[in-house]
Amino acid sequence: MDNLKNFESVKKMVRHEKIHLTGGGILGADGKIKKKEIFISGKKIISINDGDNYPNDFIPDLTLDAKNKIISRGFVDCSVKFRELIKNSNTDLEQELNAVAAGGVTNFVCQPDINFPIDKPGLVKMLINRIQRYRKANIHPLGALTKNLRGEQISEMAKLNDAGCMAFTQSNFPISDTLVLFKALQYASTFDFPVWLSPSEPFLGLGGVVHSGKCSTRLGLKGIPVESESISIMTILELARKLDVRIHFCRISSSRGVDLIRQAKSEGLRVTADVCVYHLHLTENDIGDFDTNFKVFPPFRSVRDREALTKGLIDGTIDCICSDHLPVEDDAKNLPFTDAEAGLIGVEFLLPLTLKWAKENGVELKKALSFLTVKPLHLLDVNLDDIQVGNTANICIFDPTKTWIVNSSNLSTKAKNSPFFGYELEGRVFATIVNGVFTYQEKI
Amino acid sequence: MLRHIQLDSSGKLKHLLSIEGVPKSVISDILERTNDFLDFGSKISIRNTSSLAGKSIFNIFFENSTRTSTTFEIAAKRLSADVINLNVNNSSTSKGESLLDTIDNLVAMQADMFVIRHSRSGAPVLIAKHINKVAPHIHIMNAGDGSHAHPTQALLDMYTIKYFKGEISNLIVAIIGDIEHSRVARSDIQALSILGAPEIRVIGPSTLLPDEINDLGVHAYSDIKMGLKDVDVVIVLRLQDERMSSPHLPSKQEYHQLFGLNQKTLSFAKSDAIVLHPGPMNRGVEIDSTVSESSSSVILKQVTFGIAVRMALMDLLGNG
Numbered sequence: 001m002d003n004l005k006n007f008e009s010v011k012k013m014v015r016h017e018k019i020h021l022t023g024g025g026i027l028g029a030d031g032k033i034k035k036k037e038i039f040i041s042g043k044k045i046i047s048i049n050d051g052d053n054y055p056n057d058f059i060p061d062l063t064l065d066a067k068n069k070i071i072s073r074g075f076v077d078c079s080v081k082f083r084e085l086i087k088n089s090n091t092d093l094e095q096e097l098n099a100v101a102a103g104g105v106t107n108f109v110c111q112p113d114i115n116f117p118i119d120k121p122g123l124v125k126m127l128i129n130r131i132q133r134y135r136k137a138n139i140h141p142l143g144a145l146t147k148n149l150r151g152e153q154i155s156e157m158a159k160l161n162d163a164g165c166m167a168f169t170q171s172n173f174p175i176s177d178t179l180v181l182f183k184a185l186q187y188a189s190t191f192d193f194p195v196w197l198s199p200s201e202p203f204l205g206l207g208g209v210v211h212s213g214k215c216s217t218r219l220g221l222k223g224i225p226v227e228s229e230s231i232s233i234m235t236i237l238e239l240a241r242k243l244d245v246r247i248h249f250c251r252i253s254s255s256r257g258v259d260l261i262r263q264a265k266s267e268g269l270r271v272t273a274d275v276c277v278y279h280l281h282l283t284e285n286d287i288g289d290f291d292t293n294f295k296v297f298p299p300f301r302s303v304r305d306r307e308a309l310t311k312g313l314i315d316g317t318i319d320c321i322c323s324d325h326l327p328v329e330d331d332a333k334n335l336p337f338t339d340a341e342a343g344l345i346g347v348e349f350l351l352p353l354t355l356k357w358a359k360e361n362g363v364e365l366k367k368a369l370s371f372l373t374v375k376p377l378h379l380l381d382v383n384l385d386d387i388q389v390g391n392t393a394n395i396c397i398f399d400p401t402k403t404w405i406v407n408s409s410n411l412s413t414k415a416k417n418s419p420f421f422g423y424e425l426e427g428r429v430f431a432t433i434v435n436g437v438f439t440y441q442e443k444i
Numbered sequence: 445m446l447r448h449i450q451l452d453s454s455g456k457l458k459h460l461l462s463i464e465g466v467p468k469s470v471i472s473d474i475l476e477r478t479n480d481f482l483d484f485g486s487k488i489s490i491r492n493t494s495s496l497a498g499k500s501i502f503n504i505f506f507e508n509s510t511r512t513s514t515t516f517e518i519a520a521k522r523l524s525a526d527v528i529n530l531n532v533n534n535s536s537t538s539k540g541e542s543l544l545d546t547i548d549n550l551v552a553m554q555a556d557m558f559v560i561r562h563s564r565s566g567a568p569v570l571i572a573k574h575i576n577k578v579a580p581h582i583h584i585m586n587a588g589d590g591s592h593a594h595p596t597q598a599l600l601d602m603y604t605i606k607y608f609k610g611e612i613s614n615l616i617v618a619i620i621g622d623i624e625h626s627r628v629a630r631s632d633i634q635a636l637s638i639l640g641a642p643e644i645r646v647i648g649p650s651t652l653l654p655d656e657i658n659d660l661g662v663h664a665y666s667d668i669k670m671g672l673k674d675v676d677v678v679i680v681l682r683l684q685d686e687r688m689s690s691p692h693l694p695s696k697q698e699y700h701q702l703f704g705l706n707q708k709t710l711s712f713a714k715s716d717a718i719v720l721h722p723g724p725m726n727r728g729v730e731i732d733s734t735v736s737e738s739s740s741s742v743i744l745k746q747v748t749f750g751i752a753v754r755m756a757l758m759d760l761l762g763n764g
Contacts, residue, residue, distance in 0.1 A: 212655065213655065213656055214656045214659050216654075216656075217654040217655065217656040217657065217659065217660065218464070218630075218659075218660070219565055219566065219592055220565040220589075220590055220591030220592035220593070220627060220630055221565050221566070221590075221591075221592075288445045289445045289446050289449065289566075289569050290565070290566030290569050290570065331542065334542070334544055334570070334574075335542065335543060335570070336543065336562065336564035336565070336566050336567040336570055336590075337564070337565065337566045338564050338565065338566075338590070339564060
């Protein structure tokens with residue numbers, strides 16, 4: 001309780017800057033970029049105009065030259081993970097939150113930590129406080145669907161929701177007892193709490209580390225078949241038909257998965273889905289010679305699956321794109337493939353990889369950005385806060401054409417677990433504003 | 445990929461991690477050189493040399509196998525190399541030391557070659573990538589990693605087949621057993637494919653045949669009679685005990701009934717077909733004694749040739 005009191009007094013001390021964003025372009029409803037001057041004061045956008053009309057008595061504390069940049073609603077990442085969240089030093093957490101801000105992300109959904117299932121209201125408050133202290137991004141924590149994520153007893157969802165959990169999940173620990181899954185969904189539906197599930201049949205893919213296919217056969221690695229995802233989706237959908245519960249499928253990886261969700265949506269079921277941005281680019285073939293920088297869950301699957309994910313995004317079956325960011329130390333990756341930890345950093349690649357995907361698939365910029373802004377915000381049931389007068393300023397300013405080589409010196413994260421090191425990417429975040437305050441500015 | 449890790453910039457073999465990524469010319473060269481280490485008198489025997497005198501070879505076995513480590517030890521000693529045997533799974537790894545830390549410690553002990561066996565697919569590849577950075581003078585030989593590869597076994601199998609049956613490009617070869625979990629099967633298939641075998645077959649229950657086996661250029665059979673028709677070479681794989689009590693198989697008796705190689709099932713193959721087995725055999729499960737002790741069996745020759753092939757390989761790596 002003392003910590004909460006201190007936090008409140010710190011909050012009052014922070015001065016919200018008066019900011020003038022000049023020369024930047026906003027994407028209009030017609031998809032065209034229009035140059036606008038934006039004025040922010042006391043957390044809110046107070047004026048947007050063509051530069052001919054300064055707001056009265058506005059003396060900016062900071063004028064940012066956003067020439068040739070696009071000014072967008074800040075990005076919303078549906079999956080960011082921090083390992084050992086509470087145990088880690090503050091430096092590590094601050095670095096990762098810097099990475100979130102550097103990714104242009106103003107709102108993110110946090111999975112319950114592996115060591116630390118968020119199944120008690122006190123833990124939710126501790127998590128929120130710990131993150132909010134840095135004022136780098138707005139956190140939307142997911143609560144554990146079952147106590148300790150053990151899949152046996154449902155958690156106190158109402159209390160967790162009071163404490164700040166917007167939805168409930170089992171993270172990567174599927175429930176093997178269908179009765180428990182049914183009751184958990186039924187209980188959540190009582191309060192219309194959404195349930196976020198990573199579809200994974202608990203036995204079919206057990207011990208698997210890659211997609212079950214050409215690559216697993218060649219490398220002699222245990223595979224996770226597509227059926228692990230599809231059977232889990234089918235089970236969940238069948239229960240959802242009975243219960244009218246809101247289901248969000250996390251990280252779809254297969255063509256079959258996309259088909260099932262498409263069909264469910266056409267039936268009118270309240271189902272949504274996301275995809276990790278890496279799965280739009282990489283397949284099982286990229287694993288090559290046991291490179292653990294390609295070890296993720298769900299695994300990268302076939303070319304056909306990747307194409308289906310693209311089609312699913314374009315036709316609205318999949319709602320949004322996330323980074324599924326997870327920093328993993330070198331020691332946990334420099335192991336034989338089976339023993340290495342799964343997961344990749346990605347929040348700072350969310351924008352350039354989304355833009356790359358959009359360019360390769362003929363998706364226009366406005367639609368591409370919607371997968372990072374409008375659509376995920378809709379899932380979170382929070383205010384859109386798009387760039388309009390009177391709204392809270394949650395903004396990402398980015399250069400869509402800037403090319404940069406990925407290396408440790410130009411990333412805010414200290415982790416290196418990504419296959420894109422050394423690659424040239426196009427599109428870079430220039431600055432991020434959260435609740436009217438700069439959380440990131442690119443060092444030039 | 446694997447080619448770049450195994451070969452140096454001039455195309456010479458630096459490490460042997462898998463058959464995949466090794467050019468045909470290198471495989472043919474190793475098989476050719478094997479002849480130098482055999483005396484073909486009334487009895488075939490190993491020819492000793494001092495070509496690796498003064499060199500140190502460490503057998504680093506993270507997974508137990510006295511049989512395989514002994515073969516490598518004999519091969520190394522016949523070349524006059526010094527051999528150290530390290531059974532790592534009982535020592536530092538169980539104390540929490542990482543694989544690469546263990547390797548770094550061994551690098552400091554000044555070896556010329558590491559022979560590595562590990563239970564995890566890809567472990568020798570990880571080690572070789574690390575060695576290329578920290579101690580590029582050390583050569584790595586994969587003595588078997590998980591279900592991925594057993595390249596020296598494949599080389600000795602190819603030598604054995606060529607010795608008894610001539611050019612592999614004229615032969616139909618069948619492999620019977622648990623292909624799904626077998627590193628021997630994967631390496632044999634790759635070697636047979638590179639050496640131009642016109643048809644490679646795998647025979648076993650569908651629970652033990654990987655889904656994508658056709659992508660490896662192989663025909664799958666669940667009927668031993670059809671699978672062995674017109675076959676020149678039969679490679680029988682050992683069925684591991686743990687497989688019998690897994691969801692893959694109902695019992696060893698049923699496996700033996702359907703897929704065991706006995707006089708009757710062997711007769712489905714060509715009359716002059718030869719039988720190989722990487723050993724050790726589970727008599728009465730995948731193979732009967734009537735076959736393993738018959739004139740069709742070349743299993744004991746595999747052991748002799750195995751020493752010579754490994755000598756040829758060590759000589760190639762150690763002397764350039």
